[in-house]
Structures are given as structure tokens and as C-alpha cells.
Amino acid sequence: MRILSVFVALLLLGQSAAWAQNTDAVNALCKKISNKLASVSYQECAGLSYDQPRYFSANEQPILETHFSANPEIKDPIRILFIGGIHGDEYSSVSVTFKWLNKLKKHHSGAFDWHFLPLANPDGLLRKRSTRVNANNVDLNRNFIPAQGGLTPLDHWHIHAGKRARYYPGEKPLSEPESQVIHRLIEEYRPTVIVSVHAPHGILDFDGDQQPPERLGPLQLRHLGTYPGSLGNYSWFVKSVPVLTIELPYAGIMPSPKDISHMWVDLVRWVRYKSKPEEQVAEKN
Numbered sequence: 001m002r003i004l005s006v007f008v009a010l011l012l013l014g015q016s017a018a019w020a021q022n023t024d025a026v027n028a029l030c031k032k033i034s035n036k037l038a039s040v041s042y043q044e045c046a047g048l049s050y051d052q053p054r055y056f057s058a059n060e061q062p063i064l065e066t067h068f069s070a071n072p073e074i075k076d077p078i079r080i081l082f083i084g085g086i087h088g089d090e091y092s093s094v095s096v097t098f099k100w101l102n103k104l105k106k107h108h109s110g111a112f113d114w115h116f117l118p119l120a121n122p123d124g125l126l127r128k129r130s131t132r133v134n135a136n137n138v139d140l141n142r143n144f145i146p147a148q149g150g151l152t153p154l155d156h157w158h159i160h161a162g163k164r165a166r167y168y169p170g171e172k173p174l175s176e177p178e179s180q181v182i183h184r185l186i187e188e189y190r191p192t193v194i195v196s197v198h199a200p201h202g203i204l205d206f207d208g209d210q211q212p213p214e215r216l217g218p219l220q221l222r223h224l225g226t227y228p229g230s231l232g233n234y235s236w237f238v239k240s241v242p243v244l245t246i247e248l249p250y251a252g253i254m255p256s257p258k259d260i261s262h263m264w265v266d267l268v269r270w271v272r273y274k275s276k277p278e279e280q281v282a283e284k285n
């Protein structure tokens with residue numbers, strides 16, 4: 001019995017040590033996320049190790065960043081910048097990102113380098129009634145620098161978006177702290193590809209010149225096109241970084257555990273395929 005209680009005490013100590021490496025602000029945010037989202041437990045959020053918070057939302061919530069490094073012997077690894085919850089009312093995009101993060105925590109092979117922002121718009125999610133927009137009522141996915149030659153996001157909003165509040169792009173690109181974080185990460189981290197998770201269109205979209213995946217689990221490829229100020233438009237047409245957009249089928253209903261696994265396996269397979277040298281890919285064709 002005594003051995004058992006020592007064992008349990010050690011186990012608890014181990015767990016609290018694993019959580020303690022996150023700052024109080026991070027753990028407090030995890031508490032709020034798990035209170036808001038029935039499908040994310042406190043442990044699924046706080047059990048991950050985050051970087052010391054560097055960036056904060058308009059309401060001063062930390063922007064969570066967690067990193068899984070590639071093995072150091074891999075020279076110039078594939079770097080994946082993974083973004084969940086850029087729209088605060090798309091609950092499943094945050095919850096599924098945490099499910100995938102917990103899979104990665106268990107099975108990270110070191111073949112690629114991953115950098116995650118599981119919740120890019122914490123203020124939108126944590127409002128009493130969650131919103132697509134951030135605390136300044138800006139749609140972050142319209143707040144990036146637009147491709148040259150097109151309309152500005154604000155003109156596009158006036159002319160083509162019926163000035164609907166949900167799509168308000170802000171007075172000027174990168175006016176918001178949350179979009180500035182993504183902009184900075186694109187510059188600093190130099191991702192090979194960006195994966196961004198949304199809902200509820202139930203498809204995959206891709207902006208880039210490589211072969212996109214035909215499907216991820218139940219989601220099939222369908223090009224939606226980009227809007228001035230959207231991440232896809234900015235990342236590919238301004239920064240030449242391809243973007244895979246995952247649109248889950250429902251904002252408020254989780255995909256089945258089987259589909260969550262299936263999408264992840266297909267995503268990793270696609271990244272692995274992309275990482276092969278050209279000639280090897282050609283041989284396989």
C-alpha cells in the first residue's frame with residue numbers, strides 16, 4: 001500500500017511538473033478554453049509544453065505557441081506552420097487542433113518541424129457569445145496584406161462583402177496583434193507550408209503551385225479562391241508560401257475520432273510525400 005501511494009505521489013508530481021513548465025497565464029488560458037469547449041479537457045491543453053508567451057491578443061491573452069522540432073541531423077527540414085481558431089466561433093477548428101497536437105505529442109518522429117498556434121484568436125473564442133472576429137471586431141482572415149493589383153481588403157468589403165460586420169477587414173492590413181503574430185512567424189519561421197483549420201464548409205482548399213492532397217479523411221479538395229486580406233491570398237500571392245486550408249464540416253460538432261485520425265494520417269502522408277526529392281516522386285509516378 002505504501003509503495004502504491006509513493007508511486008501515485010510520484011506520478012502526480014511528474015504530472016504537475018509537466019504542467020508547471022507553462023506559465024500561469026498559459027494555464028489560466030487553458031482553463032478558459034476547457035471551460036468553453038466541452039471537447040478540450042484542461043489536460044489536453046495544459047499538458048502540452050508551450051513556448052514562453054511572446055505575443056498577446058487585443059485583450060492580452062497569450063497567443064499559444066508550441067513547437068515540435070525536427071531531428072537536428074535533418075538539414076533544412078520541412079517546416080509546417082499550423083494555425084487553429086483564427087475565427088473564434090469555429091469551435092471544432094480549435095478542438096481538432098488540440099486532438100492532433102496530443103497525437104503529435106505521443107508520436108512525433110522528428111521527420112518534420114512543426115510550429116502550432118492552436119488558437120490564433122483567443123478573444124473571439126472567449127467572448128460570452130463567441131465571434132468570428134477578434135476583440136476589435138476585425139476578421140483576422142481579411143486583415144493581411146493583399147496581393148498586388150487587386151482591391152484593398154477594405155474596398156473589397158465595401159463593394160463585394162455588403163459591409164457585413166463578420167467580414168470587416170480593419171482600417172488597414174496588419175492592424176491587429178493576432179494577424180501581426182502570423183505575419184511575423186511567416187518572416188521568422190519561414191514555413192514550407194501553412195496549414196490553417198476552419199469550419200464549416202467540409203472541404204480542403206489549397207493555394208500554391210504544388211500538388212495538393214486529393215483528400216484528408218472525408219474532406220475532398222475543392223478550390224474556393226481567396227479574398228483580399230485573407231491568409232491564403234497573403235501567404236501564397238505575397239509571400240510564396242503555400243497554404244492548405246482545412247474546412248471541417250461543422251463549427252459546433254466534432255468529427256468522429258476515426259475521421260480525426262484519418263485526416264491526420266492523410267496530412268502527414270501528404271507532407272512526407274512532399275518532402276521526397278523530386279526524382280523519387282517522379283519514379284513513383
Ligand SMILES: [Zn+2]
Nearest residue numbers: 087090198199
Ligand atoms: Zn473560418
